[in-house]
Amino acid sequence: MENSKLHVAILSSPGMGHLIPVLNLGNRLLSHHNVDITILLPATNSSPAESKVLKPLTDRNQLNIIEIPPVDISSLVNPKTTIVTQLCIMMRAVLPGLRSTIAAMNPRPDVLIVDLFGTEALPVADEFDMPKYVYIASTAWFTALTTYCPVLDEKIEGQYVDQRTPLKIPGCKPVRPEDVVDPMLDRNDEQYREYLRLGIEFRLSDGILLNTWEDLEPISLKALRENGILRAVVKVPVYDIGPLRRPAEPAGSKSRLIEWLDVQPSESVIYISFGSGGTLSAQQINELAWGLEMSQQRFVWVVRPPTEGGADGSFFTVGNGSDGTLDYLPDGFLSHCGWNSTLESIASGIPMIAWPLYAEQRLNATMLTEELGVAVRPEVLPTKKVVGREEIEKMVRTLMQYTEGKAMRDRVKELKHSAEKALSNEGSSYKSMAVVLEDCQRRVQSHKKE
Numbered sequence: 001m002e003n004s005k006l007h008v009a010i011l012s013s014p015g016m017g018h019l020i021p022v023l024n025l026g027n028r029l030l031s032h033h034n035v036d037i038t039i040l041l042p043a044t045n046s047s048p049a050e051s052k053v054l055k056p057l058t059d060r061n062q063l064n065i066i067e068i069p070p071v072d073i074s075s076l077v078n079p080k081t082t083i084v085t086q087l088c089i090m091m092r093a094v095l096p097g098l099r100s101t102i103a104a105m106n107p108r109p110d111v112l113i114v115d116l117f118g119t120e121a122l123p124v125a126d127e128f129d130m131p132k133y134v135y136i137a138s139t140a141w142f143t144a145l146t147t148y149c150p151v152l153d154e155k156i157e158g159q160y161v162d163q164r165t166p167l168k169i170p171g172c173k174p175v176r177p178e179d180v181v182d183p184m185l186d187r188n189d190e191q192y193r194e195y196l197r198l199g200i201e202f203r204l205s206d207g208i209l210l211n212t213w214e215d216l217e218p219i220s221l222k223a224l225r226e227n228g229i230l231r232a233v234v235k236v237p238v239y240d241i242g243p244l245r246r247p248a249e250p251a252g253s254k255s256r257l258i259e260w261l262d263v264q265p266s267e268s269v270i271y272i273s274f275g276s277g278g279t280l281s282a283q284q285i286n287e288l289a290w291g292l293e294m295s296q297q298r299f300v301w302v303v304r305p306p307t308e309g310g311a312d313g314s315f316f317t318v319g320n321g322s323d324g325t326l327d328y329l330p331d332g333f334l335s336h337c338g339w340n341s342t343l344e345s346i347a348s349g350i351p352m353i354a355w356p357l358y359a360e361q362r363l364n365a366t367m368l369t370e371e372l373g374v375a376v377r378p379e380v381l382p383t384k385k386v387v388g389r390e391e392i393e394k395m396v397r398t399l400m401q402y403t404e405g406k407a408m409r410d411r412v413k414e415l416k417h418s419a420e421k422a423l424s425n426e427g428s429s430y431k432s433m434a435v436v437l438e439d440c441q442r443r444v445q446s447h448k449k450e
Contacts, residue, residue: 006440007036009109010135011098013087013117014044017277020340021137021211022115024244026063032430033437036064038109040101042094043067066105068097083277084183084191087117088198099124110444113209119201131443133436134202137211138339140220140240141367142181142360144172146199147224147234149184153196160184170230171223173371179362203235206443207436211242211343213422213429216372216415239432243343243419257300261330264298267409270353270400271330272301278336278357284386291392297400300330332399337361337368349416351375351408353395355387374412376404 008029012022022039029035071093077086098121102108112125113133125132136143148169152160160167161184166174183195202208214221217240223230224238261269272292274280280288285303292299333345334353342364345352352375354365368375376395378387399405422429 005034005036006111006437006444007038007107007109008111008113008440009038009040009102009105011040011112011114011118011121012042013091013115014042015087017275017338017340018115018117018137020246021244022135023063024211024246025113025135025137025209025241027246028241028244028433029437030063033433035437038064038066038105040098041065041067042090042097043070066101068094068101071097082182082189082191085189085194088191088194091117092120095121095124099127102128111440114205116198119198119204122201122204129447131206131440132204133207133209134205135209135211136202137244138360139364139367140210140212140217140224140238141172141175142363143202143208143210143238144169144220144224144230145175145181145363146195147202148230149199150196151233153187159187169223171227172220172230175363176366179366181360181363182358203233205236207237207239207439208234209239209241209433209436211244211339213240213242213419213427215418215422215428216243216346239436240422241429241433241436243347243423243429245344245347261300267331268400269298269300269330270332270334270396272299272334273341274336274355274357275338275341281386287386287389288392290389292396294389294393295396295400297396299396332396332405334396337364339364342368346372346374346412346415347419349409349413351399351405351412353377353399372411372415374408374415376408 008026010022010026012019019041026037026039030037071090073086073089073093076089076093081089102112102124108128110130111133112121112128112130113135114121115135115137119134122132122134136146145167152167156163156167160180161177163177166176167180168174181195183189183191186192208224210221212221221238221240224234225231272288292301329348330350332353333341333350334355335341335345336358337352337354337356338359338361342352352368354368354375354377356362356365365375365377369377376398378391378395399408421427424430
């Protein structure tokens, strides 16, 4: 095998929740595996938060970022079109621009990696004789559900949420009807058909990269790799390469918030943030405020319009003016359970209050509470319009004061060490990524010989 340096292009869907994990993957490949990276990003009216993340990367030439010419999908959507459907339509519409962008690159990339919503770009990689992979910045459990959903679609009649028994996935923990991902909530909606397509198109790749690690999800990863029934659906290799996180930025001058955090007692501050897309009703915000006050615990709460929000994991950006790591980490995290935020919390050893809102977050919350034991969760959340202040007070006190909270804190610290080990040079995730890159080198050399 030649020692030529690989050039990998990574196609990101629009939006901070998709861009951040793509940048994390790019930074990891660049800094730990000596790979040249180009990020391909459909041009949109970037949010201030997105521009804030991209600017330091382009200023320091850490990553080569190319914007694909913008597309107009206004005639293809309406006010009722879901975000999932809009993303799928947009990523479909940018394919001609993606093809032209790759053709114009000099040198052209050797490998194409697409994120969850970019699977229709996989045939474009074939046109350029490029190895191709799908990067799913979520759990192995979510991936198993997504790939197996076309089978469930044939087996199950009626709405999934109306089923009386959990949905069985070969080799994996079953999924409760109330925990299904948003596209599965209504089988008559267009986003459900798009979701089915995504699950089928994963198998068009040369492999699936997952932002998880072996010790976190051994059962689901084993099923994706070894279960005969599930393998017949997945078809391609599955690689755990996580937890991928944003690298720390140099600390700036301390803000008043950081100065306040620095003098607080150990394990005494909880951070509350619902990410860039999470919204609460005015009544729920009022109940949350009262619950926090009644708990008598120190807290930092980010409250802002969703269009101005930060990405998942934003509690690591508070206070120092950059999008790096806080000088002071919170001691508990009340979160919407987006996987970016969840990984940051686990990999930092911080227990959580799991408050899922949309997408696959209910699935993540169940995993955090029932499988990993690192979070508490409001009771029967899917049937509630508002979580009351008394329940919020109880959850905060449980996390920050009681014996249950100490057990969660001990468990998440174990997972933190496990995450660090997975990413070390002898760890499972590092080795898994090395296998992917070796496979890429073989495929690239094979194409060159042809």
